[in-house]
Amino acid sequence: MSEARYIVVDWGTSNFRAFLVDAESGACLEERRADAGIKALSQSEFPHYLARQVAGWRESEATPIYLSGMVGAKRGWAEAPQLSLPVTLDELARHCLPAPGLDNAFIVPGVKWLEADGDGVVDVMRGEEVQLFGARALSSAEARWFCVPGTHSKWAELEGDTLVRFSTFMTGELYHAVRYHTLPGEPARDDATFDESAFDQGLARGGAEEGVLHALFEARSRHLYTGLAAEQVGSFLSGVLIGSEVATMRARLPHGTTVCLIGSSQLTPLYERALTRADLRFESVASDDATRAGIKALIASSARRD
Incomplete structure (x- = not known):
C-alpha cells in the first residue's frame, strides 16, 4: 500500500463503513462494514478498532485515512469543528482534524447553521x-x-x-x-x-x-x-x-x-x-x-x- 491509495471511513452512531480507494481513478477497490457505530466504543478504543478494520489495507502510514460522520462529534473519537454557513469544500479541507492516536488519519469537520437572531434557524450536520x-x-x-x-x-x-x-x-x-x-x-x-x-x-x-x-x-x-x-x-x-x-x-x-x-x-x-x-x-x-x-x-x- 502507498499514497496511491487512500481510505474513506463513514462512521456514524450505529454503523461503520470503510472503503479502500484508488487515488488516481477514485475507484473503490474493497469495502468493509460493521455494526459498531460510535456509541459502541469508548474514546480510547477508536484508533485500535479502526486499525483492525483496515488491516491489510495500510502497510505504511503513507496511506491516508479520511473519516466523516459522528466519529467527529464530542461523543466520538475527537470533536472536529462544525463550520458556519456558507461552507465551501476548501474550508472543509482546511479544517480537517488529525485523529488522535493514529498517524495520517483525519476527521472531516461538520457544518452548523446559526442565524444571528436567536429565534431563527439552528441546525447541525456531520x-x-x-x-x-x-x-x-x-x-x-x-x-x-x-x-x-x-x-x-x-x-x-x-x-x-x-x-x-x-x-x-x-x-x-x-x-x-x-x-x-x-x-x-x-x-x-x-x-x-x-x-x-x-x-x-x-x-x-x-x-x-x-x-x-x-x-x-x-x-x-x-x-x-x-x-x-x-x-x-x-x-x-x-x-x-x-x-x-x-x-x-x-x-x-x-x-x-x-x-x-x-x-x-x-x-x-x-x-x-x-x-x-x-x-x-x-x-x-x-x-x-x-x-x-x-x-x-x-x-x-x-x-x-x-
Whole structure:
C-alpha cells in the first residue's frame, strides 16, 4: 500500500463503513462494514478498532485515512469543528482534524447553521456535508437542491461549490418512535412487507392541512374503521412522515427544481415515490458513491491549495 491509495471511513452512531480507494481513478477497490457505530466504543478504543478494520489495507502510514460522520462529534473519537454557513469544500479541507492516536488519519469537520437572531434557524450536520459535495460532483448541472434520507434526513442547497443552507427532519427516528412506542403504531410492532397502497395513503395524509400530528393518529383511526390492516400500519406511518417532509420542502423549492437524492437502496425508492407524487423532478446517487466522491473532491481541493 502507498499514497496511491487512500481510505474513506463513514462512521456514524450505529454503523461503520470503510472503503479502500484508488487515488488516481477514485475507484473503490474493497469495502468493509460493521455494526459498531460510535456509541459502541469508548474514546480510547477508536484508533485500535479502526486499525483492525483496515488491516491489510495500510502497510505504511503513507496511506491516508479520511473519516466523516459522528466519529467527529464530542461523543466520538475527537470533536472536529462544525463550520458556519456558507461552507465551501476548501474550508472543509482546511479544517480537517488529525485523529488522535493514529498517524495520517483525519476527521472531516461538520457544518452548523446559526442565524444571528436567536429565534431563527439552528441546525447541525456531520457526515452529510461530504455526501453533498460528492453528489454535487456526480449529479447533473441542474441539481442545486439535495436530499439525504435517513434517521435525520437532510435537505440542502448548494450554490456552485458552496453549501448555503440546509434543514434536518427527524423522519427516520420519529418513524421508529411512533411505530414501536405509541398507541397508533401498536398494530405494526411485527415485521411486515412494504405496502404501496398504505404508503400512498400516508403520503396523501402527510401533506394534508390537518398536519402531521393528526395524520399520525389516523394510523389508529384507519385501522379501526377504514380497513387499514395491521400489516399496513407501518407503511402508512412511513408515508405520513416522508409525505410531510416532502410537502414541507415542496412549498419551499422554486418551480422546476431538480432534487438529487443521496440514499440507500432501502430508502431511495420511497423518496422517489414521494417526490413523484409531489410532482418534483429528481435524480438519485447512492450514498456510498457520494461519500467516496466527496472525499475525492476534498483531497483534490487540498492538493490545489498546497
